[in-house]
Amino acid sequence: MKNxxxxxxxxxxxxxxxxxxAEDIIKDPIKYSEKCKNxxxxxxxxxxxxxxxxxxxxxxxxxGGKVIGFSDPNSCSATKGxxxxxxxxxxxxxxxxxxxxHPKEGAPLVAxxxxxxxxxxxxxxxxxxxxxTLADLLTIHKEKGRFENLTIGLxxxxxxxxxxxxxxxxxxxxxxVKFVLISPEELKLPTLIEKDIESKGISIERSNSLEExxxxxxxxxxxxxxxxxxxxxxxxxxLKDLFILTEDKMKLAKPDMIxxxxxxxxxxxxxxxxxxxxxxxxxxxxxxxxxxxxxIMKLLFENDGTREDRFDVKDKIALKYKCSNPHCITTxxxxxxxxxxxxxxxDGEYKCIYCDTKILIK
Ligand code: CP
Numbered sequence: 210m211k212n213x214x215x216x217x218x219x220x221x222x223x224x225x226x227x228x229x230x231a232e233d234i235i236k237d238p239i240k241y242s243e244k245c246k247n248x249x250x251x252x253x254x255x256x257x258x259x260x261x262x263x264x265x266x267x268x269x270x271x272x273g274g275k276v277i278g279f280s281d282p283n284s285c286s287a288t289k290g291x292x293x294x295x296x297x298x299x300x301x302x303x304x305x306x307x308x309x310x311h312p313k314e315g316a317p318l319v320a321x322x323x324x325x326x327x328x329x330x331x332x333x334x335x336x337x338x339x340x341x342t343l344a345d346l347l348t349i350h351k352e353k354g355r356f357e358n359l360t361i362g363l364x365x366x367x368x369x370x371x372x373x374x375x376x377x378x379x380x381x382x383x384x385x386v387k388f389v390l391i392s393p394e395e396l397k398l399p400t401l402i403e404k405d406i407e408s409k410g411i412s413i414e415r416s417n418s419l420e421e422x423x424x425x426x427x428x429x430x431x432x433x434x435x436x437x438x439x440x441x442x443x444x445x446x447x448l449k450d451l452f453i454l455t456e457d458k459m460k461l462a463k464p465d466m467i468x469x470x471x472x473x474x475x476x477x478x479x480x481x482x483x484x485x486x487x488x489x490x491x492x493x494x495x496x497x498x499x500x501x502x503x504x505i506m507k508l509l510f511e512n513d514g515t516r517e518d519r520f521d522v523k524d525k526i527a528l529k530y531k532c533s534n535p536h537c538i539t540t541x542x543x544x545x546x547x548x549x550x551x552x553x554x555x556d557g558e559y560k561c562i563y564c565d566t567k568i569l570i571k
Contacts, residue, residue: 315563344497
């Protein structure tokens with residue numbers, strides 16, 4: 210059985226197939242209207258959402274399936290102290306597939322160890338958001354017609370922006386891709402992801418000026434500064450408006466550059482930009498529904514009823530050290546074992562199996 214916790218759980222060929230299915234659904238939705246007639250999806254959202262939850266629900270209903278779930282953690286037994294593992298052990302007995310969003314990084318990994326129904330990560334803290342990337346990829350495919358040889362500017366909160374992390378991983382698999390990272394120092398891309406890109410020989414340029422960088426981009430991926438991940442409100446207010454895309458800045462961009470944003474937008478794209486034909490963020494949100502339809506069918510129809518145990522990693526070690534990331538699932542569920550795997554850097558460097566945070570053990 211396949212779970213999708215990270216975009217790299219889908220090969221390039223599988224992504225091509227999902228795009229082909231999504232495009233076919235767009236052309237002929239009726240053909241798919243009963244494909245999931247006897248299936249149920251649970252949407253377990255421990256964190257707010259508009260697009261992801263509603264597009265998952267709309268996707269399953271459009272496939273003729275049924276949906277149960279919650280959109281507010283205060284309405285489920287997590288408020289009574291129930292663990293993710295126990296919640297999933299129970300819900301997996303009610304449905305055929307689960308899409309879950311959780312503020313703690315690694316929560317979907319814990320979920321995947323407790324179920325024989327596929328788990329889809331609908332966003333875990335500042336870690337990953339693979340189905341947003343599926344929406345991004347369909348948009349890029351439709352608007353640019355290719356994934357290769359693109360210069361992609363990622364602007365805003367590259368530290369906590371989980372959609373950025375997943376998109377970088379996805380696009381790093383195509384040849385001739387270059388990344389321009391536009392952010393303040395405080396919100397720069399996590400070092401582990403940056404090192405990973407560099408180890409693949411991919412070109413990275415760092416910038417702190419959207420005006421200076423916009424002219425070289427084929428794609429500009431704007432992001433919101435993630436208020437909910439900040440320890441200090443003062444720090445959030447200091448950083449939140451550093452990069453705002455305006456009509457004036459759009460004048461400096463290529464005529465065929467596209468602007469993407471996972472949404473919600475707060476202030477980082479002026480609403481005046483919405484009418485520019487290069488602004489693709491609302492289309493992108495709509496495409497997410499079709500990619501989620503394609504993904505739901507794939508995971509349901511390919512489920513062979515076996516458990517995928519990601520804790521069964523050859524090099525993993527259990528340590529008395531705790532993960533230092535305050536957003537890691539191990540911080541709120543202390544019964545979870547602290548598990549780490551060595552990074553490629555070696556020299557005593559390990560990463561947490563749940564949230565990928567590095568630790569050094571000397
Ligand atoms: N892009 C995205 O994840 O939006 P929501 O938080 O509204 O689901």
